[in-house]
Amino acid sequence: MKEYLLKGLLLFFLFYILFIFFAKKNYKGIYLLSSIYAGLSFLFSLFFLLSAQPSQSVAFPLGLPGTGAHFKIDALSAFFMLVVNLASFVSSLYGLGYGSHFSEQQRILPFYILFLGSMNMVLLASDMFGFLFFWELMSLSSWALVMSSHKEKETPEAGFIYLLMAVLGTFALLFSMSLIAAQSGSYSFEQMTKAVLSEKTSSVVFALALFGAGSKAGLVPLHVWLPRAHPAAPSHVSALMSGVMTKVAVYGFLRIVFDLLRTQQKWWSYLILIIAGVSTVSGVLYALMQHDLKKLLAYHTIENIGIIFVGIGLAMAFKTHGMVVASALSLTAALFHVLNHSLFKNLLFLGSGAIQSSTGWRDMEKLGGLITKMPHTALAFLIGSIAISALPPLNGFVSEWLLLQSILLSPQLPSWGLKFLVPAVGAFLALSAALAASCFIKVYGITFLGRPRSMSAMAACESDWCSVGAMYFVAFLCLLFGIFPAPVLHLLGSAVEALAGGVYFSLSGKPFYEPLSLNIDRNAYNGTFLILLLGGFFLFVLVMILGKASPYIRKTPIWDCGYPENSPSCQYTAGSYAQPIRKVFGPSFFALREKVVSYSPWLPRAARMYVRLHDLVWEYLFLPVATAVNRFSIKINVLQFLTVRRYLVLVFLTLVILLALLTIML
Structure with missing residues (x-):
């Protein structure tokens, strides 16, 4: 039965792709079809997970000659399909209303279809050719979506950096999987899992997979494209890139390292935990310094990807030391955070899109007071802010709680290095x-509270019902x-x-409201009891206020924060709120440079403070490489304008060089 469902899903994908030819101006029809496609794919993956049956495979006479294209659904790909299509369904519904704000829909709609479809096909591909083909299709379609706002000043640079990192990542995955395929003699994942690799070869495969998947996921120091590309794309596309595409990269890493390699070496977990811990803290510190709402959310993606890879690194450490139960707990926390991050990051990006379409601004310094103008967006954004802050009773708290529970098991590890490293990573998570x-708190307070800081914020209005409903x-x-x-x-x-x-x-047969208990310690999480406790506390406070408060009404002036002038400039800004943290971490993390320009008290001119922050990884590691690639591309650009005779000469010289190299190697 599921085999026919899988074939039907693949055929519907082909029909979905063919609809590109009609994707010109009928944006509502495209987004409606996309929501149907995502909804059916979500139901298919949910049905597979609930049935708990073995994996299903199908083959089509496409792909490489003589082998065809192979597709397979198992528990891992089904879960990631559930994550991808749940977020895609919501973003497509959001696009029904949000799409009216773009005049050039033909730059978005065809590639939006390709983007959604290619992410699903990456998860279903069960051979090396299909996986890399759809991986590259996912990268190119998302690049085209980033470049849809091509008239913006920062878009060309963002698209160039994203494309450069995508190409490097794909090459790394190509070489990683090729090393396994060379030993197995087949491109099929089923045969590649039987390959026997030496320790050195498997370490090279791991390093290449970490580079290829980590660059797409946004791990430090491979994160430089992410805070530039996400703000450039339309908001519902940014939600998919940040909340979903990065999870496809996590899937690729798990598929190669845990499935195709089968066994892992002990030192791999050290490297993953160090990179993930640095990514977690670096991402949130960079986010705190931002004033651009979408760029801030993009940096928070780096933080949450770091949290996910902390779980993966812990699972690898426990597994290589024989602690299977603790490894399963860490993987559970990581996969649950994959789902949770896709939800609240999707919600926050959709909220930022509603703010931008209503006010025309992403800069928080131009916003303020939107809670009265956009109450529904403010409420939804508040829930997303609580969730991403890992506060109960929202979903972000549960996955991070599970991860901290697995960190508490680290003293049982026999390795002294991990006994010191894992608690340090736990401290990074807490920080x-x-x-x-x-x-x-800064984002919500500066954006929604206080007084409007611009005429656009003052004239803002609530989003359409499709956008509000999706949020x-x-x-x-x-x-x-x-x-x-x-x-x-x-x-x-x-x-x-x-x-x-x-x-x-072991949850089968248990009611959904039963406490989430752990069988290796005495801790338990009970969401029902927690929400009742919080509700009872607020009810108690409300009763005390209404019952004990004076019935008389007193009128007093509003607290003016020490500034009697009724002006929007006399309130906290995003920069002033982050100043204490900037003072502490700025010199070491951002090479902070501050300059205060003040004038004589007799001159009626305001003092100004200039702050400059640097992305050290970008400026010292990637910028020289990007500059060199750009210069080299300009120099070889003349090859596009040669005559046919000269092209033939180049082909002949290439063949001679290849034959000479082959002779030397043999």
Whole structure:
């Protein structure tokens, strides 16, 4: 039955791609079809996970000659399909209203279809050729979406950097999988899993997979494209790139390292934990310094990808030391955070898109007071802010709580290096959680509270009902998965068993409201009890205020923060809120440069403060490479304008050089 469903899904994908030819100006029809496609794919993956049946494979007479194209769905790909299509369904519904704000829909719609379809096909591909083909199609279609706002000043640079990093990442994955295919003699994943690799070869495969998938996911120091490309794309596309495409990269890493390689070496977990810990703290620190709403959210993607890879690194460390149950717990936390991040990051990007379409600004310094102008967006954005700050009872808290529970098991590890490293990474997680809460207090306070800082913010109005409905739907899921996480974790059982070799949560047959208990310690998470406790506390406060307060009304002036002037400039700004943290971390993380220009008290001119922050990884590592590639491309650009005779000469010389190299090697 599921084989026919898989074939039907693939055929519907072909029909979906063919609809590109009609994707010109009928944006509502495109987004409606996209939502149907995503909804059917979501239901198919959910049906597969609930049935808990073995994997299903199909083959088509496409792809490489003599081999065809192979597709397969198993527990891991089904879970990531669920994540991808749930977010795609919401973004497509959001696009029904948000699409009216773009005059050049023909630059978005065809590539939007390719982007959604290619992400699903990456997850279903079961051979090397299909995986890399659709991976590259996903990269190129998302690059075209980034370049859709080509008239913006920063878009060409963002598109160039993104394309450069995408090409480098694809080459790394190509070489990584080629080393396995060379030993197995086949491009099929089923045969590649049987390959026997030496320790050196498997280490090279791991390093290349980490580079290729890490560059697409946004791990430090491969993150430079992410804060530039995400703000340049339309907001519903940014939501998919940040909340979904980065998770496809996580899937690629898990597929290669945990499935195709089968065994891992102990030192791999050290490298992953160090990179992930640095990514977690660096991402949130960079986010705190931003005034651009979408760029701030992009940097927070780096933080959350770091959290996911902390779980993966812990799972690898526990697995290589024989602690299967603890490894399963870490993988459960990582995969659950994959789902959670896709939800609340999708919600926050959709909210930022509603703000931008209503006010025309992404700069928080131009916003303020939107809670009265856009109350529905403000409520949904508040829920997303609480979720990304890992505060109960939202879903972000549950996955990070599970991750911290697995960190508490680190003293049982026999390696002294991990006994010191894992608690240090745990401290990084705690620091990042506190900084994330501080960051979104800044975001929400500066954007929605206070007085409007511009005429556009003063004239803002609520978004259309499609956009608001999509945001409320995701906000509801964030609350639902935070209160009742057990059914979601039950869906993860098969994928965790395949990756770690053991199922940690035995939830089948248990009611959804039962506490999420751990069988290796005494801790438990009960979302129902927590929400009742919080509700009772607020009810108690409300009763005390209404019952004990004076019935008389007193009128007093509004607290003016020490500034009696009723002006929007006499209130906190995004820069002033982040100044204490900037003072502490600025010199070491950002090579901070501050300059204060003040004038004589007799001159009626305002003092000004100039702040310059530097992305050291970009300026000292990638900028020289990007500059060199750009200069080299300009120099060889003359090859596009040669005559046919000269092209033939170049082909002849290339053949001679290749034959000479072949002779030397033999």
